[in-house]
Amino acid sequence: MNLAYSRQNFQDWFTQQWVILWGRKIDFEEYKWLTGPFGEINGIGEDFIYQLASKENLKVVRNTTSKGLLESIADLKFTETEIERLSQNVIHFYEKTADYNLDLQVKWNPLFKIFGYLVNRLFSRRINQLNIPTENIQESEKLLSEIIELISENNELKYTIWLRKFKSTGKVIYSGIYTTCTIPSKTTCIKAIFPLPKGNATVILKPSIGSRHELILDSSGKKFGDAGFYFLLKDSKGIFWSQYVKPFTDQLVVGDENENLKAKQTLKLWNVKVAEFEYVITKSTNDTHNNV
Numbered sequence: 133m134n135l136a137y138s139r140q141n142f143q144d145w146f147t148q149q150w151v152i153l154w155g156r157k158i159d160f161e162e163y164k165w166l167t168g169p170f171g172e173i174n175g176i177g178e179d180f181i182y183q184l185a186s187k188e189n190l191k192v193v194r195n196t197t198s199k200g201l202l203e204s205i206a207d208l209k210f211t212e213t214e215i216e217r218l219s220q221n222v223i224h225f226y227e228k229t230a231d232y233n234l235d236l237q238v239k240w241n242p243l244f245k246i247f248g249y250l251v252n253r254l255f256s257r258r259i260n261q262l263n264i265p266t267e268n269i270q271e272s273e274k275l276l277s278e279i280i281e282l283i284s285e286n287n288e289l290k291y292t293i294w295l296r297k298f299k300s301t302g303k304v305i306y307s308g309i310y311t312t313c314t315i316p317s318k319t320t321c322i323k324a325i326f327p328l329p330k331g332n333a334t335v336i337l338k339p340s341i342g343s344r345h346e347l348i349l350d351s352s353g354k355k356f357g358d359a360g361f362y363f364l365l366k367d368s369k370g371i372f373w374s375q376y377v378k379p380f381t382d383q384l385v386v387g388d389e390n391e392n393l394k395a396k397q398t399l400k401l402w403n404v405k406v407a408e409f410e411y412v413i414t415k416s417t418n419d420t421h422n423n424v
Contacts, residue, residue, distance in 0.1 A: 134152050134367050134368075134369065134371060134373075135149065135152070135367060135368050136148035136149045136152060136330070136365065136367055136368060137173075137330050137366075137367065137368045138368060139173070140173045140329055140330065141329070143255065144173075144255075144328070144329045144330070147363075148330060148331060148365045148367070150375070151331075151363045151364075151365055151373050151374070151375040152365075152367060152373050154375055155363070155373045155374050155375030155376075156356070156373065156374060156375075157371060157372065157373055158364075158372050158373065158374050159372070160372050163374070164313075165313040165314055165315055165316070165323075166313070166334060166336075166362060166364070166374065167364065167372070168309060168311075168323070168325035168332060168334060168364075169184050169291070169309065169325065169327060169332065170327060170328075170330060170331050170332055170364070170365070170366060171183075171327030171328050171329055171330070171331070171332060172329065172330075173329045173330065176260055176261040176307065176327050176328065176329070177260030177261055177304045177307055178260070178295065178304065178307065179260075180307060180327045181280060181282070181293055181295075181307070184282065184291070184327075185282050188282075188290065189284075189285065190282040190283060190284060190290055190291070191282070191283045191284075191285075192280065192281075192282060193280065193281040193282075193283055194278065194280050195278070196230045196278075196279050196280070196281060197230050197231060198228050198230060198231055199228070199229065199230045199279045199281060199292075200225075200226050200227040200228050200229045200230070200279065201226050201229045201279070201292060201294060201310045201322075202226045202227055202310075202312070203227070203289075204227060205218070205223045205226060205227060207312050207320070208312065208320055208322070208339050209320040210339070210341070214341055217341050217345055218341050218345055218347060219345040219346065219347075219387060219388050221388055221393055222345070222346065222347045222386050222387060222388070222393065225386065225393055225413060226347070229277070229279050229294065230277075230278070230279040231415060231416050232277065232393075232413050232414065232415055232416060233274070233275075233277065233413070233414050233415075233416050234274075234275040234277045234296065234411050234412070234413055235272035235273065235274055235275065235411065235412040235414075236272060236273050236274075236275055236305075236409060236410070236411055237271070237272050237273075237409070237410040237411075238264065238265050238267075238407065238408075238409055238410075239407065239408045239409075239410070240266070240267075240406075240407045241404070241405050241406055241407065243404075244401070244406040244407065245266055247401075247406065248264060248265075248266040248407065249266045251264070252264070252266055260303070260304045260307075261304055261306075261307055261326060261327070261328070262304075262305070262306070262326070263298070263303040263304055263305055264305060264407070272412060273298060273299070273300065274298075274299040274300070275296050275297065275298060275299060275305070276295075276296070276297045276298075276299050276302075277294070277295070277296050278294075278295045278296075279292065279293070279294060279295075280292075280293040280294075280295055281293075291309050291311075292309065292310050292311065293307065293308065293309055293310070294306065294307075294308055294310050295307050306326065307326070307327070308324045308325055308326045308327075309324070309325040309327075310322065310323070310324055310325075311323050311325075313336065315336060315357060315358065315359065316357040317357070317358070319338060319359075320339075321336045321337055321338050321339065321359055322336070322337045322339060322349055323335070323336050323337075324337070328363075328365075330365055330366055331363065331364050331365030331366065332363075332364050332365075333361070333362070333363055333364075334361075334362045334363075334364060335351050335360075335361050335362075335382055336351060336353075336358075336359045336360060336362070337349035337350060337351050337359060337382070337384065338350050338351070338352075338353075338359040342385065342387070344387055344388075345387065345388070346385050346386060346387025346388075347385070347386045347387070348383070348384075348385050349383065349384040349385075349386075350381070350382075350383045350384075351381050351382040351383065352381045352383070353376075353378065354378070355376070355378075356374075356376040358376075360376055360377070360378060360381070361376075361377045361380045361381070361382065362374055362375065362376055362377070363375045363377065379401055379402045380399070380400070380401055381399070381400045381401075381403075382397065382398070382399055382400075383397070383398045383400075384396070384397045384398075386413075392412055392413065392414055393412075393413035393414070394410065394411065394412055394413065395410070395411040395413060396408065396409070396410050396411075397409040397410075397411070
């Protein structure tokens with residue numbers, strides 16, 4: 133029987149053992165569309181950025197401006213007609229993400245608040261990742277949003293990291309690597325990799341364009357190899373495992389509203405809404421730019 137790495141917190145070991153029992157072995161090189169960097173036992177949050185840079189001999193570039201989650205919207209392989217339908221403001225946000233401020237509101241389904249509390253209590257506070265408030269935020273709370281680039285010795289971009297923290301507390305909501313991938317169906321998707329101890333949580337989102345020129349990113353899928361939510365890990369023998377979590381879905385809709393950009397992120401479990409995050413996205417100025 134394969135076992136998770138033993139010298140770590142029990143809750144991390146237990147979660148990883150669940151992935152080993154119910155998931156599948158994968159070849160790291162064969163599944164490049166899915167795989168990505170793993171976190172260490174100690175230090176996720178911002179520590180992960182420097183651990184990864186040290187491990188792969190990369191330079192960390194912070195306080196960037198005019199840098200985006202995508203180098204170009206063309207990375208999503210839309211047709212020319214589709215790109216013409218997509219809001220120019222949405223395109224600019226994805227290509228120049230570092231030049232924007234974010235404000236967040238959170239609305240929980242009361243039935244799932246205990247789920248959020250347990251995630252915070254058992255994981256988020258300790259690893260400084262996924263610090264999602266368990267109470268509804270009625271008034272928007274400002275976020276510190278930063279695009280961080282990890283650059284190779286040849287001056288090539290290796291990783292783009294989007295770090296988001298609460299301005300009031302400094303707690304990390306998301307520290308993740310953003311890139312694109314082509315899943316087995318040959319569909320180009322956005323891939324977000326969130327490091328965890330000895331593994332990661334990877335969300336693969338299929339892009340489409342809505343009737344109001346908005347960008348829709350949807351992780352709904354039916355089977356391993358589709359868009360969706362995946363856990364990945366390396367066990368005590370160095371074998372890689374992955375578990376596709378079909379019941380959990382994430383949809384993000386980014387579009388124009390009242391001269392601002394707004395984004396709505398909806399998390400569902402077994403097609404029941406768990407929580408909804410609403411972002412107001414505004415262009416930064418020299419005085420209000422929120423990079424750290």
